[in-house]
Amino acid sequence: MESTDKLTDTNAILAYLYETFPACFIAEGDTKPLKIGLFQDLAERLADDSKVSKTQLRVALRRYTSSWRYLKGVKAGVQRVDLDGNDCGELEQEHIDHAQSTLKESQDKAKAKRQAQAPKTAKKPVKKMAAKPRPAVKKDKPAVAVVAAPVVNLVPAKMADLSTNQRVNVKLGASPVAGTITDIKKEDVHVQLDSGLSIKVRVDHILL
16 A cells, blocks of 8 residues: 555545455445444554545445445345455344335435426426417408508589488598488588488588
């Protein structure tokens, strides 16, 4: 051990344990439950190793034994192992129950976190659906075009052209109003408008 560089990263320490004690710490696949009191054995074995400290070893050991991979391996009929991979007795039921409970709690938390993020993506399709009704607006445009069409080309009337019961247009305001002549007296023309109103106007207000 020529290097005196101390390992501080937990993953680096775990990698070091995988390499140093491969029969105890399993890097990939199924793990083996560790011997009770293994930390003391580990601290004694690495007492003269300048790469790791007891504090960092404790953190790395906690990370290893709390992983889903390790907790799944804590089950009935499995032997605990020491640093050299030697069997150290079967697991007690209370330890198995505790491991399975811890695993379920950790998995439930992870599931809840995923579900909390799910609604954000579910909202996107709603926005696309809301934009579809817009084409209906175009259907209203032809009706506007019909109303805007000119009535007729009207010209001012002359008294000689008018007679009773004749259909005419009376210039009232901006738009001519249709009606029927009911009486003509000199320069005044009496008109019954289609709206039901009777009015008297001069001939220069009559359009034909």
